[in-house]
Structure formats: C-alpha cells, structure tokens
Amino acid sequence: MVQQHTSSAQLDATFSALADPTRRAILARLASGETSVSELAEPFEMSMPAISKHLKVLQRAGLIERGREAQWRPCRLAAGPLKDASDWLDHYRRFWEEAFDRLEDYLRELKQDAQTKEKKNGRKK
Amino acid sequence: MAARNNAAVNLPDREIVFTRVFNAPRELVWKAFTERDRMAKWWGLKGMTTQIRELDLRPGGTFLYVVRMPDGREMLGKWVYREIVAPELLVVVHFTTDDTGKPITNPYDPSLPREMLTTSRFTERAGRTTLELRSVPINETAAQREAFNKLADGMEEGFNNSLDLLDEYLAKA
Numbered sequence: 263m264v265q266q267h268t269s270s271a272q273l274d275a276t277f278s279a280l281a282d283p284t285r286r287a288i289l290a291r292l293a294s295g296e297t298s299v300s301e302l303a304e305p306f307e308m309s310m311p312a313i314s315k316h317l318k319v320l321q322r323a324g325l326i327e328r329g330r331e332a333q334w335r336p337c338r339l340a341a342g343p344l345k346d347a348s349d350w351l352d353h354y355r356r357f358w359e360e361a362f363d364r365l366e367d368y369l370r371e372l373k374q375d376a377q378t379k380e381k382k383n384g385r386k387k
Numbered sequence: 388m389a390a391r392n393n394a395a396v397n398l399p400d401r402e403i404v405f406t407r408v409f410n411a412p413r414e415l416v417w418k419a420f421t422e423r424d425r426m427a428k429w430w431g432l433k434g435m436t437t438q439i440r441e442l443d444l445r446p447g448g449t450f451l452y453v454v455r456m457p458d459g460r461e462m463l464g465k466w467v468y469r470e471i472v473a474p475e476l477l478v479v480v481h482f483t484t485d486d487t488g489k490p491i492t493n494p495y496d497p498s499l500p501r502e503m504l505t506t507s508r509f510t511e512r513a514g515r516t517t518l519e520l521r522s523v524p525i526n527e528t529a530a531q532r533e534a535f536n537k538l539a540d541g542m543e544e545g546f547n548n549s550l551d552l553l554d555e556y557l558a559k560a
Contacts, residue, residue: 295406295519336408351538354403354503357432358520362407364429365419369411 279323284308285316289339292326296338329366401539403522413511416518417474420507426450444471449488450479462494469504477507480525490526499538500524500531 279285288302303313317337320326329336409416419425423442431437431454441451450466463484470478482490482502493499504525510517524535 296408298408351403354522355405358405360432361430362405362518364431364433365416366407366409368419368425368429369409369415372415373411 275323279319279325282316282319285320288313288316288320288337289325292337292339296329296336298336302337330363401523401536403539405518405520405522407518407520409516409518410514411516412514413474413509413516416516417509420477420509421471421473444468446471451484451488465490466505475509477509479505479507481505481522498531498534500527500535502526 280289284306287306291297291302291305299310299313299317302317303310306313317326317328321328324340326337327340329338419429421442421444423439426442427437427439430439430452434457436455438453438455439451440453441449443449446468448468450468452464454462454464456462463486464481465484465488466479466481468477468479470476480502481504483494485491490501493501502525503522505520505522508519508521510519524532527535
C-alpha cells in the first residue's frame with residue numbers, strides 16, 4: 263500500500279506559493295544559505311511589507327522557516343517538501359541546525375545580559 | 388608505522404555545507420564554540436541532556452560529550468581537533484564513539500562513513516558573524532565514500548529536480 267505523506271491541500275499551498283517568480287527567486291537565494299529579510303529584499307525593488315507578504319506565503323506552504331529572534335528573524339529553506347535525504351543525512355543536518363538554533367539563543371542571552379549591565383553602569387555615573 | 392590518513396588525498400568532491408549568520412561579534416561566537424563552559428550552554432539537541440566530558444582545545448585534543456536520549460540510551464560523540472586558528476578557523480574530525488574512544492560504525496547505516504572532517508569558518512561583517520561549516524567523510528572506505536556521494540548527489544539532485552520540474556510545470560500552467 264502506498265502511504266500518502268503529503269495532503270493535497272499541502273500540495274496546493276506549495277504549488278501556488280511557487281507560482282510567483284519573486285517567491286521562486288527568494289527560494290533560490292535561500293538555497294545558498296539563510297539570510298535576513300532586509301538582505302532578501304535588496305535585489306527586488308519591493309517594499310519590506312511586500313517581501314514580508316511573500317515570505318508569509320512561503321512559510322505557510324512549509325517551504326521556508328523563520329528564526330525565533332524577534333528583531334532579526336533569519337529566513338531559511340525548510341527541509342520538508344523539497345528535500346528527500348536519507349535519515350542519516352537528515353539527522354546530521356538537523357543536528358547542526360538545532361545546535362545552531364541553541365547557539366543563537368545563547369548569544370542573544372549574552373547580548374541582553376551585556377546590555378542590562380551597561381544600563382546599570384550608566385545609571386551609576 | 389602506517390602512513391597517517393591525509394585529508395587532502397582522500398577528499399571526495401561532495402560535501403555537506405551549512406551556513407548560519409549569528410547576530411554577535413566573531414570573538415564571542417568563537418568563544419561559544421571553543422570554551423567548555425560556554426559550549427555547555429548550547430551544544431546538543433532539544434529534549435536531550437548533553438554532558439560535556441572533555442574539551443581540550445589543541446591540535447590532537449578532544450571534545451567528548453554524552454547525549455542521553457529520551458529512552459535512556461546514551462550516545463557518545465567526539466571531536467578530535469586538527470587545526471585551530473582563533474577566531475576564524477576550526478577543523479575537527481567528528482564521530483560517534485564508545486568507551487574506547489574509537490569511531491564506531493555509522494549507527495544509521497553501516498555502509499555510510501563513520502567519521503566526518505568538519506571545517507568551520509567564522510567571518511565577521513557589521514557586527515554579525517557568518518559561520519560556514521563544511522563536512523566531508525574522512526578515513527572512509529571506497530564503498531563508504533561511494534555511498535556518501537550517492538546520498539549527497541541524491542539530495543542535491545532531488546532539490547534541483549524539484550525546482551526544475553516545478554519551473555516546467557508552472558511554465559505550462
């Protein structure tokens with residue numbers, strides 16, 4: 263029996279997300295590494311809200327992921343619909359991706375701590 | 388003594404590449420990557436406990452860690468440092484090990500390589516650090532290299548083919 267992994271609704275979302283040349287260009291750019299929204303917007307003569315709208319469509323289609331950092335939420339390709347790697351390669355990749363997510367969190371904490379200290383020192387003066 | 392394996396000779400042409408930009412200066416990212424106490428703050432997977440047993444940052448030195456899976460099983464991971472150029476370059480051999488410290492058979496598929504040579508490059512631009520990580524098999528048998536290459540090709544082809552097919556499909560639609 264063939265198992266159906268992808269629902270037709272998901273496929274529809276994926277295809278309609280890919281129907282737009284700007285969104286395909288965004289995916290092509292992300293294939294060479296993750297980036298910030300403003301960096302993504304650079305080559306397109308488009309406003310940030312317009313780019314954000316495209317990103318939302320891609321995200322809903324499961325084609326990209328956004329980092330969790332509030333001010334700087336990097337975009338990256340999502341592994342799901344387009345990649346078909348074996349378990350090992352997938353695990354290897356996820357291992358690093360997840361470790362990097364945690365490193366990102368850790369670095370952000372450090373930065374916040376430093377800023378809090380700076381403020382405190384500033385008040386003393 | 389048998390000749391040491393030389394990475395330059397054995398390098399296959401396929402590699403796994405990860406790139407990530409961190410919103411922090413390079414010195415800090417480097418420290419987070421190379422100091423035991425800092426490494427302990429982030430290294431490992433969510434939902435699993437990771438304990439660092441050793442971090443000896445010098446060529447030939449090791450980074451040894453234990454990952455405890457949700458089911459209680461433990462997995463030992465190890466890096467052997469090869470090249471350290473602070474704060475820009477870190478080359479390690481990365482593998483799963485047992486109590487002997489030697490690489491064990493790839494737990495996913497014995498036909499795949501056991502050890503990966505991983506090169507991390509840190510570059511800074513405008514206060515942000517790009518980390519580029521490149522991974523290739525090392526000390527692998529010819530068969531393991533072939534299996535890895537097939538896998539890497541499959542991943543890339545699968546990705547490119549999907550985009551090509553969609554392009555064709557959309558051109559017609």
